Amino acid sequence: MDVNYWNEFADEYDEHVIDAFTYGRSKTVGQQVKRFASMEKDVADFGCGPGKMLPYLSEKFRMVYGYDFSDKLLDSARKRCVDLKNVHIEQADLSLPVDHLPLVDVIVSLNAVLMPDPELRTNFLRGMASRLKPGGHLIMNVPSAESLLYGYFREIEWNRRDGHSLTEAEKLVEPHCIISPEQTSRGVFIRGTEPTKHYLREELIVLAREEMKLETLDVIKMEYDWKTEMEDDSTPDWMGEPYPWDWILVARKN
Numbered sequence: 001m002d003v004n005y006w007n008e009f010a011d012e013y014d015e016h017v018i019d020a021f022t023y024g025r026s027k028t029v030g031q032q033v034k035r036f037a038s039m040e041k042d043v044a045d046f047g048c049g050p051g052k053m054l055p056y057l058s059e060k061f062r063m064v065y066g067y068d069f070s071d072k073l074l075d076s077a078r079k080r081c082v083d084l085k086n087v088h089i090e091q092a093d094l095s096l097p098v099d100h101l102p103l104v105d106v107i108v109s110l111n112a113v114l115m116p117d118p119e120l121r122t123n124f125l126r127g128m129a130s131r132l133k134p135g136g137h138l139i140m141n142v143p144s145a146e147s148l149l150y151g152y153f154r155e156i157e158w159n160r161r162d163g164h165s166l167t168e169a170e171k172l173v174e175p176h177c178i179i180s181p182e183q184t185s186r187g188v189f190i191r192g193t194e195p196t197k198h199y200l201r202e203e204l205i206v207l208a209r210e211e212m213k214l215e216t217l218d219v220i221k222m223e224y225d226w227k228t229e230m231e232d233d234s235t236p237d238w239m240g241e242p243y244p245w246d247w248i249l250v251a252r253k254n
């Protein structure tokens, strides 16, 4: 999932990516942003991609910075924000040192810290936290490891309701996302075609404290509909709550 991957993916992005801001149930991302929004504060979107959230942030903050390393996705973001005077979009590899980026009051990052490489991932997390002003807030959305396993549980239930015995129902589920025991122990699963880091709730709390030096305020479920999660329109109507989810870490720099 390097810059070439994201560049090649840019033309199909809007069609294929279920982004948290647009598709999350109950507008959870927006609700968290509103908690800390003010026209006297500046915000940055780390890994903004095609910038779907930037117009929303532009209405709620004084200055909005959008960073990403994909020039193609940033082209889409620039087109989207062409008339927005308070949005500044800049190319940056956020796994490299980011000391040159301005300090801000709020940082939002939606499904950007997905890289399986632990060094690149930790650099991204530390760099991002370093750009928060004291008292500033981070809102970071990432895939949930728990939710991925829970999805398999629900698939078994689906097979049972289709008339299979429990043993048959379990056997019918093919765990396509699981790469190997080693990768599973690291929270890395295939999503689409790519190895993708998934996080445990407790892991996020430790990462906030140990790597980012932030105080966790909340770890919130950002729910999706089953139809978007399973990419299968035949998902039965009974498959309701609890819905699949990403985690949103909300943390403060003290």
Ligand SMILES: C[S@@+](CC[C@H](N)C(=O)[O-])C[C@H]1O[C@@H](n2cnc3c(N)ncnc32)[C@H](O)[C@@H]1O
Binding pocket: 003, 006, 017, 019, 020, 021, 046, 047, 048, 049, 050, 051, 052, 067, 068, 069, 070, 073, 092, 093, 094, 095, 096, 109, 110, 111, 112, 113, 115, 124
């Ligand atoms: C799944 S997309 C999410 C984009 C956007 N936040 C959204 O929700 O639609 C992940 C984004 O992270 C960006 N990204 C991944 N690694 C990066 C890095 N090291 N530096 C900058 N951007 C990165 C990718 O280019 C891509 O735009």
